[in-house]
Amino acid sequence: MLELDLQTATQASAPSEAQFRLWCEMGLRQRSADSEMTIRLVDEAEGRELNHTWRHKDYATNVLSFPADVPDEFLDIPLLGDLVICVPVVAREAAEQGKALDAHWAHLVIHGCLHLLGYDHIDDDEAREMEALEQELLSELGYPDPYADDELVGTPPTETPGKDHE
Numbered sequence: 001m002l003e004l005d006l007q008t009a010t011q012a013s014a015p016s017e018a019q020f021r022l023w024c025e026m027g028l029r030q031r032s033a034d035s036e037m038t039i040r041l042v043d044e045a046e047g048r049e050l051n052h053t054w055r056h057k058d059y060a061t062n063v064l065s066f067p068a069d070v071p072d073e074f075l076d077i078p079l080l081g082d083l084v085i086c087v088p089v090v091a092r093e094a095a096e097q098g099k100a101l102d103a104h105w106a107h108l109v110i111h112g113c114l115h116l117l118g119y120d121h122i123d124d125d126e127a128r129e130m131e132a133l134e135q136e137l138l139s140e141l142g143y144p145d146p147y148a149d150d151e152l153v154g155t156p157p158t159e160t161p162g163k164d165h166e
Contacts, residue, residue, distance in 0.1 A: 002028065003036040003078075010043040012087040015105050023106050026137050027113025028080070037116065038082040039109070047086030060086045062093060063108045065115035083112040097149070103138070107146040110137050 002025055006017050020039055028035055042050070047060030054064065067081040085108065094104035111134055121127035135145050 001034050003034070005036075005038040007038060007040040009046060010041050010087050012041075012043065012091070014041050014085075014087050015102065019102070019105070020109060022141075023109035024113055026141060027110035028117065029137075031080075031117060034078040035080045036077050037080040037113075040082065040084045041087050042084055044086060044088050047084070047089060050084055060089050062086055062089045063112045065112045067116050067118070081116040083109070083116070085109075085112070099146070100143075103143040103146070106141060106143050107134065107138060110134055 002021065004017070004021055004024060006020055008014065024037065024039075044060040047064075048058065050064055051057045051059060051061045054066075055061075062085065064084040065081065066084070068079040070079065090104060090108060091101060093099075094101045097104070111130075114130055114133065119126070119130045119133070121130050131147055135147065138144070138146060
């Protein structure tokens with residue numbers, strides 16, 4: 001079972017909680033244990049501040065993944081971690097890339113969930129594995145391949161604090 005805490009800290013339009021739940025459950029479906037996570041929807045100012053604080057990058061990025069890094073013996077809950085999604089950046093990227101907005105949202109949420117499970121795309125082999133899983137999950141939801149127009153394999157749509165993907 002998924003315990004999802006959806007926090008909205010922006011006035012920008014975003015998907016429904018039901019959509020986020022569906023996308024998270026798809027991204028986490030290989031995990032058999034219960035999961036607890038937070039998705040915080042932010043504006044560009046908060047997104048920029050968090051990206052600067054955690055990655056030393058002075059711009060708002062689409063998604064930041066914060067995997068829970070607490071030893072199991074200290075937790076009484078199945079805490080997976082947090083995703084922070086900058087709503088205006090997601091909307092702008094979808095428009096710039098000519099992608100359907102809901103497809104881009106689904107991709108970024110699934111991608112972020114995979115980061116919370118420990119997937120990464122630092123090297124090409126990891127990127128191919130993660131992208132193949134994303135493509136499979138998104139296809140099952142009826143969405144197109146998010147990497148179909150990418151020239152480079154491994155171009156990350158999300159950032160994980162502490163890991164420089166650029």
